[in-house]
Amino acid sequence: METLRLTDPWPALGPSIAKHLSQLDVRVEANRCLNCYDAPCIRACPTGIDVPRFIGRIATGDLLGSARTIMDANPVGASCARVCPTEQLCEGACVYNADASPIRIGDLQRYATDWAIERGATLFAAGPPTGKHVAVIGAGPAGLAAARDLARLGHAVTVFERDPQPGGLDTYGIVPFRLPAEIALWEAEQVRALGVTFRTGVAVGEAIAAQEVLATHDAVVLAVGMGAVPRLGIAGEDAAGVWDALAFIRAAKSGAGVGALGNTVAVIGGGNTAIDAATCSRRLGVPSVTMYYRRGFERMTAYQFEIEFAQVEGVEFRTCSLPSRILVEHGRVAGLEVVATHPDGSARVLPGSERVVPADTVIVAIGQSRHVALLDAFGVRYGPTGIALVDDAMRTNRPNIFAAGDCTFTPGGIDAMVVEAAQRGKTAARSIDAFLREAAA
Amino acid sequence: MADLSVDLAGIRSPNPFWLASAPPTNSGYQVMRAFAAGWGGAVWKTLALEPIVNVTSRFAGLNAGAYRMLGMNNIELITDRPLEVNLEEIAACKAAYPDRPIIASLMTECTRESWHELVRRVETVPIDGFELNFGCPHGMSERGQGAAVGQDPELITLITRWVKEAAHVPVIVKLTPNVADVRVPARAAAEGGADAISLINTINSLIGVDLDTWLPIPHVDGKSSHGGFCGPAVKPIALNMVGACARDEGVGIPISGIGGIADWRDAVEFLLMGSTTVQVCTTVMHHGFRIVGDMIDGLSNYLDERGLASVRELIGQTVPRFVDWNDLNLDYAVVARIDPESCIRCNKCYIACEDAAHQCIDRPADPLLAPVVDEEHCVGCNLCAMVCPVQDCITMVRTDAGDTVHTWRERLSVPS
Secondary structure (H helix, E strand, O other): OOOOOOOOOOHHHOOOOOOOOOHHHHHHHHHHOOOOOOOHHHHHOOOOOOHHHHHHHHHOOOHHHHHHHHHHHOOOHHHHHHHOOHHHOHHHHOHHHHOOOOOOHHHHHHHHHHHHHHHOOOOOOOOOOOOOEEEEEOOOHHHHHHHHHHHHOOOEEEEEEOOOOOOOHHHHOOOOOOOOHHHHHHHHHHHHOOOOEEEEOOOEOOOEOHHHHHHHOOEEEEOOOOOOOOOOOOEOOOOEOEEEHHHHHHHHHHOOOOOOOOOEEEEEOOOHHHHHHHHHHHHOOOOEEEEEOOOOHHHOOOOHHHHHHHHHOOEEEEOOEEEEEEEEEOOEEEEEEEEEEOOOOOOOEOOOOOEEEOOOEEEEOOOOOOOHHHHHHHOOOEOOOOOEOOOOOOEOOOOOEEEOHHHHOOOOOOOOOHHHHHHHHHHHHHHHHHHHHHHHO | OOEOOEEEOOEEEOOOEEEOOOHHHOOHHHHHHHHHHOOOEEEEEEEOOOOOOOOOOOEEEEEEOOEEEEEEEEOOOOOOOOHHHHHHHHHHHHHHOOOOOEEEEEOOOOOHHHHHHHHHHHOOOOOOEEEEEOOOOOOHHHHOOOHHHHOOHHHHHHHHHHHHHHOOOOEEEEOOOOOOOOHHHHHHHHHOOOOEEEEOOOEEEOOEEOOOOOOEEOOEOOEOOOEEEEOHHHHHHHHHHHHHHHOOOOOOOOEEEEOOOOOHHHHHHHHHOOEEEEEEOHHHHHHOOOHHHHHHHHHHHHHHHOOOOEHHHOOOOOHHHOOOHHHOOOOOOEEEEEOOOOOOOOOHHHHHHHHHOOOOEEOOOOOOOOOEEOOOOOOOOOHHHHHOOOOOOEEEEEOOOOOOOOOHHHHHHOOO
């Protein structure tokens, strides 16, 4: 089993990028909040955290109440305090943007949840037992959110997780200097403390059949996320030194190590994971790290703050650059051939523009494949891109099967956020509760 | 630059900013520093025939959110240093700064001989006036002094007379706010021959209770007693009492205003409401003597911008406008108007009006639009403008014709 460096993410990866908030910062900032009515920050939060309330509780020294306000609305609110694109969500909506700096909502949220983590605070209790049993497949943000709220509603919950630890991408797929694994594991522990059973290291569809899960539970939540990074379909991609970005981050974060990377790393992709892989490579000491993206900056799914952070960390960007071949010598990466694409962002290749750029390691971060086989096994319909088809209440075509999280997000959509996954998990829990109570009535 | 000099009952001062009798005027060292910083005068920490004994701890602050010391509470008593030491230091300060008035605050037991002796001994040094401390609400009041005198109009008149018999310099009586009607002790002081009054002294207070220990704050070995409250939070109380005395014909003597004066703006308000000088303590305890530079600068620029040659032109200007409720015009009407351009959509005005006023601010269905005032039902209470965080976003607009005046007093006098 992998060893997660929980309290001290691999020291070689450097300190957290989270801004330190001193006691004085907290007092000034918490008291600066206007406590707006029908506050736009609440509307801007996919999970609807009552931001003025949690900030007001910080201001009066009610840290327990503050943490409970956050985590009540968002079961992964501690992780979100670190990875949310707050300038596009709560902080972007803050009324102060008109005349002053927005309230540092994300930093205050981290302050309150850090308090709860350090104190070992108990925030919630399980509801009175309903006698119903729900299976949650996947212990990532959506699965944890669904499991947490189902338990609070009194349902018995078993979470099946193929990885040895819960948390999903929060635990394995986000670099530790943005999100230490201990945060995601604390959130999972909050769920476990409600009496939820975690069966980790158990892959549904492999170790246990979908039919067996269905037969032994009253309802199922599919929060299975996505799979490995798909193949580029170019020559040389099986060479040593070519990484799946998520496998790369996982190896770096867990302390398993990524071996020698050489002097030059080429990261292929323009999303959040590409940024993480690139900055992680820099922090591992690689002198030259360049991201190659087939369209322009404006089409990157990485957030502006992530792009700026990567630039500060010394990552270079080559846009309108499509990898066409990986050069291989002695079975190892020896370079990367890229072609230029049309500057209109259409990714159309400009013929004759091939050039070879140096690369000792190539990290591929071009999205993730879909678990369509698992959806087939559950008889759940999915769209042409492999996303489970759900309605607003997270119901699939099967009355007792619900879905949430990455497996329901449109590829490349900006809603593919931890906070949105959590909200969908909450919605699924509410829908299941209604379904089960209706069935019992 | 406008003339900032003032004259309070014959006590001339280069500017109206005096230090109140309090910890900042405890010693010659401090008063020298204060005069070097620019303070116009100082009322020395209250002198007595014999030094008293103080306790530790003594002060506690009232914080409001991130703002420190909006108010402060103190249980320190009058000077705990020998009279002769204080007098030597007063003489040294006067020698160094002959143009700055030093007023000796006095307190002693309630006998004619005691007051005469104290006046005689203090007048051995060149002081500019006396201030009779009839205001301290804690400690000394339990010994029949301070506020115990200030709450008894007959004693005020009596002691003021005793002092006036012996004194060769102007006598100011410092009043306690811990009374039902401050005009009564003010009139009593005038009756006794006081040349001026100063107010307010501190307000009876207990600043708080420690949530961990359940001890009162501040505590002295586990116990506390009530103290005197001062600082910016008491300004409205002080301003009202100053105004009440200024417009009372039975008082009729000059006023030195005290209570929550933290900057030049507060000082202007006290001057407009009838003070000739202002006395400051808490702000100095918060920021040091240097703040007088900002006070002088702000006051001076304010006078220059308004084309006023002297600060004396401010004194009492607002007093005629400070009347009984019965004399207010019932026909006057204003309504709130919200500027949608500068509105930041915090909806503070909406919820304040909805829950605490008259339910006359409406929110459009689209939350991105500014709230709108229902002018027909708005009573013009100002609450929305008060809670609005944006300067001048909500203004109060006059809606009556402005050509009629009807007061409650007139209504009462109309035969039915």
